[in-house]
Amino acid sequence: MSNVLIIGATSAIAIAFARQCASRKDRLFLVARNATRLQMLVDDLQARGAVAIASQLLDVSRLDRHVEVLSAAVKFLKILDVVLIAHGSLPDQQVCETNPSALQQALQINGNATINLLALVANRLQSQHCGALLVISSVAGDRGRASNYVYGAAKAAVSTFASGLRNRLYRDNVRVITVKPGFVDTPMTVSFDKGLLWAQPETIARGMQRAIDRRRNVVYLPAFWRWIMWLIRAVPESIFKRLSL
Numbered sequence: 001m002s003n004v005l006i007i008g009a010t011s012a013i014a015i016a017f018a019r020q021c022a023s024r025k026d027r028l029f030l031v032a033r034n035a036t037r038l039q040m041l042v043d044d045l046q047a048r049g050a051v052a053i054a055s056q057l058l059d060v061s062r063l064d065r066h067v068e069v070l071s072a073a074v075k076f077l078k079i080l081d082v083v084l085i086a087h088g089s090l091p092d093q094q095v096c097e098t099n100p101s102a103l104q105q106a107l108q109i110n111g112n113a114t115i116n117l118l119a120l121v122a123n124r125l126q127s128q129h130c131g132a133l134l135v136i137s138s139v140a141g142d143r144g145r146a147s148n149y150v151y152g153a154a155k156a157a158v159s160t161f162a163s164g165l166r167n168r169l170y171r172d173n174v175r176v177i178t179v180k181p182g183f184v185d186t187p188m189t190v191s192f193d194k195g196l197l198w199a200q201p202e203t204i205a206r207g208m209q210r211a212i213d214r215r216r217n218v219v220y221l222p223a224f225w226r227w228i229m230w231l232i233r234a235v236p237e238s239i240f241k242r243l244s245l
C-alpha cells in the first residue's frame with residue numbers, strides 16, 4: 001500500500017492512474033479544480049477499493065495556494081510515496097500569438113504552476129529521504145513547432161526543471177520521473193482526428209506505473225515516441241524551419 005498525491009486528478013490520464021492505485025488499495029489525496037468532477041472521482045475510487053481518500057480543490061494558477069494544499073496532503077498522507085503532477089491545458093496557439101494574456105495564462109498553467117508544485121513537493125520528498133515524483137511533460141517539449149510552441153515551451157521548461165531536480169535529489173533517494181506522452185485520446189485532444197499513433201489514457205497510466213517500478217528517469221509513452229522524437233530532434237534547424245508540423 002502506498003500514499004499517493006495526485007494533482008490535476010480529474011485529468012483522463014490521472015484518473016486512469018488513480019484507478020490503478022485504488023485497485024491496489026493505496027491511500028489517495030486528490031487535488032483538482034472542479035468540485036463536481038472531483039467528488040465523482042472520489043466516489044469512483046472508493047468503489048474500486050481505495051483504502052482512504054481525501055481531496056482538495058485547487059486552481060493551479062493560484063500559486064499562492066500551493067503551500068496550503070501541499071500541507072493538507074502531507075497532514076493526511078504523512079509520507080508521500082508517490083506524487084503525480086498531471087494538470088495541463090492545450091492553449092490555442094494562434095490566439096497566444098496575438099493575445100499576451102492568453103500567452104501568459106498558457107505558460108502559467110503548463111509551466112509556472114507545474115514548476116512551483118515540483119519545487120515544493122521536491123523539498124518535502126527530500127526531507128523524507130524517499131518518494132517518487134512523476135510529472136507529465138510532453139513530447140511537444142522536445143522541439144518547438146509552429147503549431148504548438150507555446151505549450152511546447154512550457155513543457156520544455158518542465159522537463160528541464162525535472163531533470164535538474166532528479167540530479168539534485170538522486171542522493172536523497174528521491175526519484176523524479178519525467179513522463180512524455182505522445183498523442184493521447186483525452187478531453188484535451190477531443191477535437192483532433194485520431195490515428196495509428198494515438199494511445200488511450202490507460203496505456204499511459206500503465207507505463208507510468210512501470211516507470212515507478214523500474215526506477216526510470218524519462219519515459220516516452222508509448223515507448224515508440226522515443227524514436228520518433230529522436231528523429232524529429234535530428235532534423236537540422238535549417239530544414240526543420242521549412243516544415244509544416
Ligand SMILES: NC(=O)c1ccc[n+]([C@@H]2O[C@H](COP(=O)([O-])OP(=O)(O)OC[C@H]3O[C@@H](n4cnc5c(N)ncnc54)[C@H](OP(=O)(O)O)[C@@H]3O)[C@@H](O)[C@H]2O)c1
Binds near residue numbers: 109186
Ligand atoms: N492528451 C494528450 O495528447 C497529451 C499529450 C502529452 C501530454 N499531455 C499532458 O497530460 C496531462 C494530462 O492531460 P490529459 O491528456 O489527461 O487531458 P485532460 O483530461 O484534459 O486533463 C487536463 C486536466 O488539467 C486540469 N487543469 C487545467 N487547468 C487547470 C487549472 N488551472 N487548475 C487545475 N487543474 C487544471 C483539468 O481540469 P478540469 O477537469 O477542471 O478541466 C483537467 O483535469 C497534461 O499535463 C497534458 O499536458 C497530454
